[in-house]
Amino acid sequence: MAAKGLKVGLSRDGIQTASETVYDALVDAVETGRYDGIQAYATLIAERSAPARVTPDRVLEGFLRLREVLSRHLTASYRDMAKLTKVLDIYVPVADRILCIVASALVEEREKVVRQQQEAIRELSTPALRVRDRLLILPIIGVLDTHRARQLTEQLLYAIRANRARVVIMDITGVASVDSKVANHLVQTVEAAQLLGATVLVTGISPEAAQTLVAIGVDLSRLRTVCDLQGGLEEADRLLGLKATTT
Amino acid sequence: MRVPILKQGDYLIASVQDSLADADLLQLSENLLTQVGLFHSRGVIVDVTALDVMDSFACRALRSLASAIRFRGAETVIVGIQPEVAFAMVQLGLDLAGIRTALDVEEGLELLGNGKDG
Amino acid sequence: MAGELRISVRTDADIVTARQKGRVLAEPLGFRGSDLALIATAISEVARNIVVYAGCGEIILDVVRDGEREGIVVIARDEGPGIADVEKAMQDGYSTSKSLGLGLPGAKRMMDEFEIVSAVGKGTTITMRKWRRSHEDRPYRPAGT
Incomplete structure (x- = not known):
């Protein structure tokens, strides 16, 4: 009814x-x-x-x-x-x-x-870009919290394997602020990439970030650094070229 | 479980299986040290592609292995660490203390070859 | 869902069994690759702790639920000599054997929750939990593969 x-x-x-x-x-x-x-x-x-x-x-x-x-x-x-x-x-x-x-x-x-x-934004915000054969660039922009650092590391590791990358340039020019926590995340990402056999060059460490890294006592022997992205690309070429010519 | 060791020119290649117990790792170390002397090998590649866990014991065993092989006059390269395993190792706080690493056996061989020339 | 899994731990081969079972239990819960590696490695560390310090003991694995959260619980129990100074044992680099001293603090870092109860002469019980992160329900698919 x-x-x-x-x-x-x-x-x-x-x-x-x-x-x-x-x-x-x-x-x-x-x-x-x-x-x-x-x-x-x-x-x-x-x-x-x-x-x-x-x-x-x-x-x-x-x-x-x-x-x-x-x-x-x-x-x-x-x-x-x-x-x-x-x-x-x-x-x-x-x-x-x-x-x-x-x-x-x-x-x-x-x-x-x-x-x-x-x-989706998180995933998009940390793309590992393949510049040329065997070379990846990872521009990190914004805030690097534990969750994002983890995601970034995972993505980088899979990208290294998929692209058979030998050199990774990790550019941190766009990282909002580098404190001890962020520095720790960066070191861990670098170390994980190295376990897969890739050489990581860190570029774009600002004067403030450099001072923070000194203050908190980050072991520099564990980080390979180049002043800027331009220098990083040159260094990467040198590394890749060296490896190619001696084969 | 025995770890097969392959001789390729100046190098030895050991491919670790997935369910590796501690005793197997120690056995592998012993076998490699003997064979490095036997074949006058210049380098050793330990392929851990099949390994889904690298805990502190395995890591320490590999570090000792690499040091001992160094004393026998050869270089060690660990190859095939999986992304997930590398991630867990870093979380655990493990590092390979200067042992060289490469993506796979092919890259490892190239790395050893370059080291020889350079 | 199957009930809890008990693995008696005496030898290094049991360590392998324990971490494999952990993986088998965690996978259908939706844990992703790197989380599975973290869980398996943490199980490996606490199981090795039993073999090295207590001689024998057991690992109990089970699924835990808390409201909408779902995860895995790992209990490592032994009746060994116990740990005299738990706080010290949880420091990086501290070890009474010749290990790297990263086992327990490392396991703690890899899991979400970690409790340790130990009495000298009575034994040690370690309880660890890892929750599946809810916003990561979608399995991780690396781009380009």
Whole structure:
């Protein structure tokens, strides 16, 4: 009987199916007190809404409309005031809860997208660039926290193996600030790359960074440094050329 | 488990298997030291491509091995350390204390060849 | 999910078994390559600690869940001589045998949680956990391979 009421003002098949699904979930929630059906459906709607360019307010608007239609239908069905109050007392909290679930699902979906984008940005922000045969450049830009240092090291190691790199220039000109923690990460990245047989040249250590490195006592014998990227490229050529000619 | 040792010209190549126990590593060390003398080898390549873990014991064993081989007049190159293994080694705080490393056997042979010429 | 795994540890071959089992348990939980190597290496270190200092003991491996987090727990238990100065044993470079002295502090660095309880003459129990990082649900695929 109520399915008829649901169709009021709705024309497209998709909307009709959606309405019926929501209606079924609502009946289910009223009868059993369980909300898993609507929870699953809300998650699905949230996932689909973004790629389909449906904004959250449009989704919520749809649900609000549905809520109103149903409540109107109930009002029309129950002429007895006492009965109607009873029915609405049951219906309104359930409908509210469903709206809450839908809203939460939309927010959750947005957060998921943001997390994925952050991850993508992190991966993009530390590309190991193949300059020429056997030579990689790793420009490090921004803040180097533990998580990013780890990701950067892993990516570099896989890139060394994939490109059979012999020399890696790690340019830290763009690193926001070099403190003891960052210095430690850099040394670890260099050491890991060396275990795979690559020579690492660190370039772009700023005057401030140099002083920090001295102050915290980084063992310079473990770091091979060249003043700037230009110098690093020349040194890399020398290393690669030397290796090529003596073969 | 025995580690096969291959003789290639002036060099010896030992390919370590995946489930290497401590005793195998010590045995390998002994065998390599004997064969370096036997064949007058100039270099030894230890291929650890199959190794999925390099813990502090294995690392120390390789360091001792390289030092002992040095005393016998040959150079050691460790090749084939996997990216994940290298990452774990650095996290653990391990380093190979100056032992040379290369990406694979081919690179290792080249490295030893260059060392000879240079 | 299978229940906990117990590996009795007496010889160096058992160390290999323990770390292989750890890997087998951790892999289906979604741990990635470098995390698997970290877990296997940490297991190797605590298992070796048993073989070298206590002679025998056991490694217990299990899955842990805490809300939405999922991870692996490794318990290394022995009834050996125990560690007199736990704080000192957890310092880099400290060792009473001829090892590098990086085993326990190294294992701690590789895992997310690390607790050590030791009583002289009674034995040592080390409990370590590693959680799968939630934002890294996608397996890592290196570019170009």
